[in-house]
Amino acid sequence: MTRFVDVRNMVRWTATQGPEKIITGIMEYLENDFKRWESFDKTPRVASHTPFGVIELMPTSDRETYGFKYVNGHPSNPSRGFQTVTAFGVLADVHNGYPTFLTEMTVLTALRTAATSGMVAKKLARPDSTVMAMIGTGSQSEFQAMAFRSALGITTLRVWDTDPAAMEKFVRNMTPLGFDITVASSAQEAVLGADVITTCTADKANATILTAELVKPGVHINAIGGDCPGKTELDAAILELGEVFVEFTEQTRIEGEIQQMPADFTVTEFWQVLDGQGPGRKSADQITIFDSVGFAIEDFAALRYVRDAVVGTDFFEEIDLVANPENPKDLFGLIGALSPVGS
Secondary structure (H helix, E strand, O other), X not given: OEEEEOHHHHHHHHHHHOHHHHHHHHHHXXXXXXXXXXHOEOXXXXXXXXXOEEEEEEEEEOOOEEEEEEEEEOOOHHXXXXXXXXXXXXXXXXXXXXXXXXXXXXXXXXXXXXXXXXXXXXXXXXXXXXXXXXXXXXXOHHHHHHHHHHHXXXXXEEEEOOOHHHHHHHHHHHHHHOXXXXXXXXXXXHOOOOOEEEEOOOOOOEEEEEOHHHOOOOOEEEEOOOOEOOEEEEOHHHHHOOEEEEOOHXXXXXXXXXXXXXXXXXXXEHHHHHOOOOOOOOOOOOOEEEEOOOOHHHHHHHHHHHHHHOOOOOOOEEEOOOOOOOOOOOOOHXXXXXXXXXX
């Protein structure tokens, strides 16, 4: 039998535990998995691009457990009544290939993306950071706010989005949770005085929502919106202002902000910071850039966290996902006796 967390149970579990507590827990799993980065199979995601968006598979394995996520990205979906991103994920036992855990990952992807941003910010942002500018207040924005409060204690937010309704939604959701929010009139106004800048937009285009002259010394840029070929958010000149950190270089050169740069542009994979092979922030004035596109090991960590967290609860059910005949060589025997004669 396979453990299954459906949407209803994921929502119940998240509401019961609190999203910020879950984000913090996923951060711990992420750090542990990033520290053993070299033990994982790693490959860029398998993507199918269309004019409407992209559908992707994101696989990895640590030789004991295999995991993958199915995820889409369709920027025009909200205008048609659909979400931009939906997902589900699976864990399997590599020893027999049987799936052991299946869960929705639309909610979980938002939680793990925020947890990844928070984990990285703990090493790359100035520890005295108090203000975050957020450009883009779509589905990911609330989770990002919680991650940065968990990681750095940030509660002061300056937000900007081209959609006034999205900003109103963000303020409505987050003000009761103790955040001090300023709604800016432009991206330029939002970043004034910010210690951290999160860019989180959905348009599948080479956009420039943040220009180099807006980036001041000491800022940490958490660029999470660029996640496919032809989709960027930062002025390329920003990438020359400081050190760029990525998840998996081979994938990020295709999908991230650095797709704008020459193939030999130097970056640091973040696992090297956690493993002690490379420095994180070197000085208070340094500009750090996290060019995040999302990587399978992050989903693997999030899947393991949920799998472990729901043990002993009623937030999952067991489903009969894999045919399991008494005689492993007699699959037909499961149906043969039930088949009408001569049909």
